[in-house]
Amino acid sequence: MSTGSLPENCMAMTGMDWPGDKPPQYLWANTQELIDNKQGPIYLPVLDATKFLIASLCMMLKTGIVDQDDTRAIRKDIEETFL
Numbered sequence: 279m280s281t282g283s284l285p286e287n288c289m290a291m292t293g294m295d296w297p298g299d300k301p302p303q304y305l306w307a308n309t310q311e312l313i314d315n316k317q318g319p320i321y322l323p324v325l326d327a328t329k330f331l332i333a334s335l336c337m338m339l340k341t342g343i344v345d346q347d348d349t350r351a352i353r354k355d356i357e358e359t360f361l
Contacts, residue, residue, distance in 0.1 A: 281305050291334060297326065309359050 282303030285296030307315070335352070338344045344352075 288330065291337070292330060297324070313359075 280303070281301040284301050288294055288296045335344070335349065339346075339349060
């Protein structure tokens with residue numbers, strides 16, 4: 279997963295500064311590795327980050343970057359992984 283451009287994307291899409299430490303350029307792990315690896319990256323939910331993601335997905339849907347099939351696949355992956 280490419281994470282190094284997250285601060286720049288945050289500024290470009292929202293006009294806000296990245297609120298935390300600068301992320302690594304890349305994070306090499308699959309979802310299961312992130313779940314299983316207790317010493318690896320730790321995700322701490324932040325409401326503003328969740329709002330940013332939702333707003334980004336809405337913008338991509340409105341502009342045609344993603345379509346309804348993409349959003350269904352994303353939702354299915356989230357439900358299978360985290361719910």
